[in-house]
Amino acid sequence: MSSGIASREALRTLMILLGATAVALGLSPGGGLAADATVPRPPLDRQARACRDPALAVPPVPFRSTGRATYDPAIAALVAAVDAERYETALTDLVNGFATRYTTAASFSAVTDYVRQELLEAGIADVALHPFEIAGSTYHNVIATLPGTVDDGRFMVLGGHYDSTSENPDVSAPGANDNGSGTAALLALATLLRDAHLDHTVVLAAFAGEEQGLYGSEEYVADLVAAGKSGSLIGAVILDMLSFDRGGPPSILLETSGTFTNVIQDMGELAQLYTSLEVDTSTSPFGSDHMPFLDRSLPAILFIELDWDSYPAYHSTTDTLDRQTMATGVEITRLGAAAAALWAGARLNGAPTGTATATATPTSTPTATSTATATPTCACTPVTTPSATPTATATATATATVTPGPAAPVSSLTPLSLLALAALGARRRLRQRRHHPVNPARE
Ligand SMILES: [Zn+2]
Secondary structure, X not given: OOOOOOOHHHHHHHHHHHHHHHHHOOOOOOOOOOOOOOOOOOOOOHHHHHHHOHHHHOOOEEOOOOOOOOOOHHHHHHHHOOOHHHHHHHHHHHHHHXXXXXXXXXXXXXXXXXXXXXXXXXXXXXXXXXEEEEOOEEEEEEEEEXXXXXXXXXXXXXXXXXXXXXXXXXXXXXXXXXXXXXXHHHHHHHHHHOOOOOOOEEEEEEEOOHXXXXXXXXXXXXXXXXXXXXXXXXXXXXXXXXXXXOOOOOEEEEEOOHHHHHHHHHHHHHHHHHOOOEEEEEOOOOOOOOHHHHOOOOOEEEEEEOOHHHOOOOOOOOOOHHHOOHHHHHHHHHHHHHHHHHXXXXXXXXXXXXXXXXXXXXXXXXXXXXXXXXXXXXXOOOOOOOOOOOOOOEEEEEEEEOOEOOOOOOOOOOOOOOHHHOOOOOOOOOOHHHOOOOOOOOO
């Protein structure tokens, strides 16, 4: 951990630089999928894309706390109430109950019915099926709404896809990690949040069609915008691949665009205050249900296990329960509970605590020119043992003109990004397995 930090102003400038770098690299906004569902989309393979796209080879950066966040007993109470047994039961039932959860498989409607029924049995009255189409056939997201106690229309989304895929998806796609784990987290959070009486509405969104190309979440966000509701969105937390790790303490990658580095900062502070998660961060978003939000400059963040790109059973018929570390999935679920407490406003015994206010607003409007080089050196096959000396370097220079975004509400969590530590040349942990060869062939 380096403490060689320059002035706050320098850090802010570099924070802008990183956002601008992402833009310069063509990552965001607009780097995602077209909204027109009639245009055939290629299957979405996050791992393959990470290997092929040089821009995504920029390694994640360890999170640094500002030390300014204060402990809030209302958040702690909600986090402590996450039921690990409920998470494990839900994940087990999802995997054992269905041979495949591939959206276009003949049996998929039974999976949709199961998710809907579980949310109803969690005690949520408002559970709706949200339709979308793939190649002329209709499938459904499952959308559960927990109304807030303050009737101001503001809401947050806790989302993740409940479909799965494999090499033989019509027959077998257990999807324990991808994304039984995120679905189990949603079901555990449904039970938890039912009685939480948060200020603002929480929408639990189980998306389908993710593996074919984010069809379900794309339709959901498009409909939000069309209905004029996107302006009331506090933020979206997307849970995708939570329960694989290669040993060591439970860990997480927080991923969003350079526009929302304050969201990364808030979630990183929550992780350090209320969970045992080791945190890395990335402002190169791709390949999951956070993209339809980010593509429209709506605040969203992906929670994903830190070791996702080492998972040997990715999109395989061997993505099974025995490969999962339940404790890691539960710990990331706890962070989901903390996020709901922060953004939707948790109160302790009905009284406002005065410290849990969301800051899911754009950090800045990057208007800079920048150059960035990364020299990744590794194979893209899953690596099960760490290689020796990492050799990647990342350098960047820029002249940034800062245009501050909207003023953030008062918060105990001060938005300040230290993502620029890599550009500062600070010593940091580099994992060779995260650096992919530059390949001009893009999907
Ligand atoms: Zn997934």
